[in-house]
């Protein structure tokens with residue numbers, strides 16, 4: 001009787017919550033965007049999202065969970081040894097791509113990336129391993145908007161691709177399992193990662209997290225890694241946003257309303273530091289994201 005009542009109240013609560021109050025539709029000036037399907041209150045959680053692909057910051061490879069980017073408990077000092085998994089579930093989830101990774105000698109690829117301070121090729125490497133293991137489709141990022149790439153960037157990407165491809169070849173992977181791994185695939189992935197990857201900074205949820213964050217900020221490593229998501233990638237930018245994206249203890253993203261929002265209003269997040277002046281914001285959005293912002297603040301040169 002008690003169990004039945006509890007099940008009924010759980011179902012009622014789920015029904016009351018309903019599906020996330022959002023829909024993706026075309027905007028007037030900025031391609032697709034996300035819109036509220038009902039009034040939303042300030043502070044309300046709109047929805048959560050799990051990464052399509054993620055990777056720890058190269059300097060924190062052994063300090064955060066290799067799967068979900070949760071910080072390893074401890075004093076934040078570097079450790080040696082293998083990758084850290086925060087739970088059996090994360091170890092199990094990562095098994096496919098990690099088993100593929102373990103068959104390959106990554107030293108040249110990692111040296112190439114670390115000597116140039118590159119972080120996004122690690123995500124292409126992980127996605128390639130996920131595809132080989134069957135955990136992802138090769139075209140899973142195709143729906144996202146790609147960045148426009150300059151000639152110089154394309155040449156650098158071709159170099160990275162050749163290194164990635166030869167790394168797999170040297171490890172003896174059969175061509176059948178790597179047919180997707182072409183120059184076009186690599187460039188398409190990187191073009192999407194560049195514009196859609198989020199830099200993940202965790203909100204300290206415990207005293208231990210707070211200590212890790214403090215240690216990280218001393219070593220200038222406040223980001224635990226990068227991740228690309230599906231729905232969050234459809235949110236457009238505003239220099240005075242009504243929505244923000246937060247990460248509590250791992251790479252699962254939470255989209256929250258910053259103020260009361262009306263039904264039909266577009267939900268926008270801020271891609272950059274909104275405290276910068278108009279010129280600085282304009283330059284960063286043009287150079288980093290390739291667009292001229294049409295938000296109210298920018299239109300008024302505020």
Ligand SMILES: C[S@@+](CC[C@H](N)C(=O)[O-])C[C@H]1O[C@@H](n2cnc3c(N)ncnc32)[C@H](O)[C@@H]1O
Nearest residue numbers: 030031032145233234235236237291292293294
């Ligand atoms: C992460 S995507 C957002 C979703 C995108 N509109 C789509 O159709 O997939 C970022 C891109 O959206 C467009 N965009 C986002 N915010 C904008 C804004 N405030 N003004 C103009 N274009 C914007 C730009 O083309 C930018 O490169």
